[in-house]
Amino acid sequence: RISIDTKATVNVGEYSRGGRSRGLKAVKALDHDMCPKEKLVPGGILEPVTGRSFLFFGTSYKTSDFIVDGLHLWWEERKQDLCGLKRLVINMDNGPECSGRRTQFLLRLIKFADETGLCIRIIYYPPYHSKYNSIERYWAGLEKSWNGYLLNTVDTVMRRAGNFFWKGLRTMTRLLDGVYEKGVKVCGDEKVELERRLQRSPVLHWWDITIRPKTVNL
16 A cells, blocks of 8 residues: 655745754745746655655656656566565545546556556545545655755755655655646547546545556467
């Protein structure tokens, strides 16, 4: 079981984040973030049982493709340790870029299931209940950890995130330096075919979705 979520965009620069740091002198910072030159979009995957955490940062937009590309990076890092895994349960909130109605997100997950052979089950939290998603507590810890520092370069952001420990385990970080277009969606016959691959709960139609990988008949 994994918990996935994205976080508010981080403005890269010498901006105050309202945190505290130890030192003989106070850290000087700007109190406004007008027209920041660089921004990073954080995405995260937490394994609640083990406490392992994986952060991926984008330089573009928070989209369905960004989230699933982050999932692919996580799997590439973990698949050797999870070689016997057959079923993956994903807990997440019902945000606009990853909801049970977001066709591009569901299409990418179908392809992920087919490529990995994993049976994917997506369990969404209802509106205004995302605080129960395990990764939300991780985000709170990360914010407290790095808010006292100046996140003035991309390298600093990656290093600070990579130096954060959760349940005694260091966070793994990766950068997704690609362009993600907004508004990508599936239409027409492709959408009909997509729905055939989804096994929606008869009770929680939009909130509990199972995707089984394609099997090859020999």
